[in-house]
Amino acid sequence: MSLVTAGAVAIGVALAAVTVSSGGGAAVGATPSCRGDHITVASLASGCAVSSGTVVLPDGRRFTVPPVGTTVQALPVAASGAGDPGDVSLTNTGRAGLAVRVDDHWSGSPAAVRQERAAVQHRNAALGSTSGAATTTATTSAPSSCSNKTYTRLGVRWASRVDWRYNATGQKVAGVTAIRAGADAWTGALSSCGKKVASTASDRYLGTATEAPGVTAAGGCGSSSGTSVAGWGSLRSGTLAVTCVWSRSGVAVEVDERYSTAVAWSVSTTCTGTRFDLRGVATHEWGHGFGLGHTAQSSGLVMKPASTTCETGQRTLGLGDLMGIDALY
Ligand SMILES: [Zn+2]
Structure with a gap:
């Protein structure tokens, strides 16, 4: 008898919950700008919860709304002299709405921003403090990647090996070997600038993929597919x-890389002309893939935000790069 009563009470609670939930849904529905394929950052400031759709930044970059509890970050690398569009991070906190960060500027839902700022601070603290992080060392007359100890972190690391695939569609050069080398620059026994570290970062190349990387032409991020893919496309x-x-509570779950089909690339050590060194740029991209952020352009490190043509020196980690991967893994 008491069981029946308990069941009836449980049903009553469930019905009440459904009623409240649908009421909440109707309220969200009354704010059409928080749905669909053109959700503005300004509309997110209302604190609306968003479960699907596309967020469009003021600069036109588009991001498929990540699942609740997921953060997606877009890290561009620019040609030297071109404007840096800025690093983007978008976190779906669920009820508290979406937090948006472009470089160090936060926007979106205030409650989500408070929550995510605290979470990032907590995660970075858990990874150990680094005096050099997010700061630049005193500028010297001749910046050298072996005298600069700076690095920054995305607040993300892998708890497992990175399994990834390559999509050759549209490739400007036969690129898989160079991109694999870019990943391997961060894994295993590393030696650079007279210093050795044992990195536990690891990756495995699984072969080719037919799916495209989840990076959009404007430089935003599409949907997470569960498969990490490197490939080509217009940017x-x-x-x-x-x-x-893509990450959940600081644990990376997918990394996708898109290389521009609009510039000329080289995979040779004897790079000439107005070509960009694919292996060097891939080394930079994989630095992001493993959780490192940008350093100052003047650092001369692999993780500086812009590359010059034929910059084959970017294939080799500088001191800050080495210290950064060592701190993360
Ligand atoms: Zn970058």
Whole structure:
């Protein structure tokens, strides 16, 4: 008898919950700008919960709304001299709405921003403090990647090996070997600038993919597919490549890389002309893939935000790059 009563009470609670939930849904529905394929950052400031659709930044970059509890980050690398569009991070907190970050500027739902700022701070603190992080060392007359100890973190790391695939569609050069080398630059026994570290970052190339990387032509991020893919496609003028990293509570779950089909590339060590060194740029992209952010352009490090033509030196980690991967893994 008591069981029946308990069941009836449980049903009553469930019905009440459904009623409240549908009421909430109707309220969200009354704010059409928080749905669909053109959700503006300004509309997110209302704190609306968003479960699907596309967020469009003021600069036109588009992001498929990540699942609740997921953060997606877009990290571009620019051609030297071109404008840096800025690093983007978008977190779906669920009820508190979406937090948007472009470089160090936060926007979106205030409650989500408070929550995500605290979470990022907490995660970075858990990874250990780094005096050099997010700061630049005193500028010297001749910046050298072996005298600069700076690095920054995305607040993300892999808890497992990165399994990834390559999509050759549209490739400007036969690129898989160079992109694999870019990944391997961060894994295993590393030696650079007279210093050795053992990196536990690891990756495995699984072969070719037919699916495209989840990076959009404007430099935003599409949907997370569950498969990490490197590939090719058009990107805005001045952008050489974009990496998108999806993570949950600081644990990376997917990394996709898109290399621009609008510029000329080289895979040779004897690079000449107005070509960009694919292996060097891929080393930079994989630095993001493993959780490193940008350093100052003057650092001369692999993780500086822009590359010059034939910059084969970017294939080799500088001191800050080495310290960064060592701190993360
Ligand atoms: Zn970058």
